[in-house]
Amino acid sequence: MDGMQTKRDRPWLMRTYSGHSSARASNTLYRSNLAKGQTGLSVAFDLPTQTGYDADNPLARGEVGKVGVPISHIDDMDQLFDQIPLDKMNTAMTINATAPWLLSLYIGLAQRRGIDPKELSGTTQNDIIKEYLSRGTYIYPPGPSMRLIADTINYTIKHVPKWNPTNICSYHLQEAGATPVQELAYALCTAMAVLDRVQASGEIKPGEFSQVVERISFFVNAGIRFVEECCKLRAFGEMWDELTLRRYQVSDPKLRRFRYGVQVNSLGLTEPQPENNVQRIVLEMLAVVLSKGARARAIQLPAWNEAMGLPRPWDQQWALRIQQVMAFETDLLEYADILDGSPVIAAKVKQLVDGARREIENVEAQGGIIAAIESGYVKRELVASHMQRLRAIESGELKIIGVNCFQETAESPLTLGSDGGIMKTDPAAEREQIERLQAHRQKRNDADVRAALQGLGDAARSGENIMPSSIRCALAGVSTGEWGDSLRAVFGEFRPPTGIDIAIDSRAVLGKKDQVTELRARVAGTGAALGRPLKLLVGKPGLDGHSNGAEQVAVKARDVGFEVVYDGIRLTPQQIAQAAEEEGVHMVGLSILSGSHMELIEAVLEELRSRDLAKVPVIAGGIIPQEDATKLAALGVSAVYTPKDFNLNAIMADMVDVIREANGLGRLGPLP
């Protein structure tokens, strides 16, 4: 047999992760994407919706409709799916802490349109563990959060059987720096924690448990080392097969298949020479389609301008066309698995499997993934891996074309347009969403709302499945914030460990050793000149969960001698200014990647001024377009750093100089 198949395989589901401004604007975008040949929808929600706040909550300020669509109640959901037949569409929703709620809105909407929920198909991401570790849109403590996941699984198995209630994610772990072995190990530990929790709920008869196992799907990453990534996916398949057989006694091999969707790596996509990202994306995609035995079921690709800001419709179209060329022009889908039997591949797979097994045993010995999150262990491992990656980039050991080598470039015509090459969301979106929400509150029946919320609170306390009462809330017109707050009142809130308390490794990893020694002398000398050691506050204002940059800056600053205060993500400008005051810091460093930097940084500056701290220099980093950096400088921000500033030693040297200047000492200049 030559491996040629008589029939071409069906391609994977093609999606584009999108949503912005308002339900109406996003609906228009979805319908035009579907018209271009996209075969499923992937909804990006805005951060208030993901963290259970109403658009008019003070914590939502500046974030409404920014990085996704705001959904405050069932009428927003209705508008989002206007003229889209719910029973025919496959809808993936990147929603986690509030997953039961968004799913309830979707089911409620189907009921309102006379569609049987049994006809609904799609996915709620609904994996809280990786939220604590990477993605940041958690709300409740681990115990109640795991229960909410179990509730959605138990409910959909019975009432929405085509739904994938949870998507175990390793994608976000790689985006936070995880190695392939870490991705494998922690994702599989997460799957075990979820399945064990469902089993413990006792709602599923033992004979039907294999159906639950079959419903578990995964969301993984594929990086630029595409041979290794290809092997990682084969390793996932092997390990899942074994785990479901041994631990959960699933006898039917079909039910043990590792089903997964992919978004390819975005962490490695660069701001300098952004056109290079296109070839990166293509190669990364190759890893997850190449071998039939481990091929992705659904793919969404980032756009070439990933590190600059949000993609425009044309950028998303380009990403979709990459998928279509791969699926329809190449001969990829005509062959059986082309890697089966390769000894090289088999050896690499084995190496990954062995490494992952060891790490799984390690986590199990610590009491499982939840205990290892609460203790900070897993997060520390990720922060340490990411630190290694950045040090390798700094030292040049890991080459990133256009960033730490081959930097010379002609001017790119792609970025010359008047929009700077990125999508600008509608600045009126926040106000309009608030007006819509307030109008909605006026017209709904208050008694129904109160009764529905009462039922929700009762279910939360009694341990009864949360879904039926949530669907009643959806139909009664309850808002996202009301749903979130009701459960906050019962479950409380949780802030996971930040993971930055990793040991200083005094040896090779420190980057260019002589630069570090020089930096330490500068930090110590400046501290001595000012009377006390330099103290830095790293702050993450707003709902933005992108913590990588803040973590790495904090770790690096500690390594060169700063005393560092970092309290984790999602703080208000007021909390940050208060910390700056109480801690008596020499500098405030803000990190914002969600696009809300203008509103938030201005608010922090204002809070600092009101505390008599106008003299404390403020710097900022993140996804900040040049035009905004100029405006920030005018507001009094001392320095702005973006992904092109990949050299943390250089950033540290600059920070010391900013502090020196603010205190009347001379600058020391760039490192030798």
Place this chain on the structure above:
Amino acid sequence: MTQAQLPDPEQLAARILRGERSAVASGLNLLDNKLAGARQRSAHLLAALAGERALNDGHLIGVTGPPGAGKSSLVSAMIRQWRLAGRTVGVLAVDPSSRPELGGGALLGDRIRIKNAAHDEGLFIRSLANRNQLGGVATEVWPMSWLLLACFDVVVVETVGVGQTEIDIAEIGDTVLYVAQPASGDTIQYLKSGIIEIPDIFAVNKSDLGAPAHKTASEIGRSAPRSDRRDGWDYPVCLVSATMNTGIQQLHGHFDRHRVFLADARLLGKLRTRHQSGWVLRVLKEEFGTFGIELLGGYAEIGRRLEEANQFEECERLRQHIISRFKSSD
């Protein structure tokens, strides 16, 4: 920082006594400042804060215990109850620094565990690195807690217990709480080490873990000193859970009882005066060594002089005295 930028100590003291947060913050910055001009002003500031209140009011509680025992989480739970009762709280959270040859930096990680999400004007947290000072707790801790005591009802100092720190913390707090980790080698080690003589109250945290916590509590109960150390104090051992928020009320009962005990036995003022002179001696010794102490006539003589005057002003006089002696000898 130039002299002109340093705050005027008398004005600052007045503002601190009024409870102005920004004054508390700059006062702490000043006490931390090692420049010569700042040290003088620090002494004036401390002297200006040293009123009746400093010796008789408030409650200074030292919290220590092995790494990860849940000290910060427990402090957070303690604070919640104090705040509900309307008492204001100042916290000093001390974390280790990396070794000087590795840059001496520090990650100050307690704040995130202690702070409740809501904004609260009645709570003030300052984190501090121990700066590798020999003998555990940094010298700055005592004057800083003294400052906080001048404007908060309760002051808590959290330090990681690594042998010497327990001894140091007893030279700072009115009451010392030891937080034990259930079934941990550290606690067993601790029981054997004799440092167990120091804490006034023991809390075994994580009682939600069940049996191991009970076992550790009874082990401590067996080895904790009875009333032989201080007549009339019972060295209670209690079970708490910071995460489940249980046992906190009883713990607070012990704090209050200990505070009353110290006051009734007329120990509080004595204890604080002793801690104060202990710090003065430590500062002098750190700066000038044994030789400097000798120059001033030895510990006993210094002790006598400190009894007679405002200790902070006297300390500054003693410093100036040594400095002038050094200067005239070359």
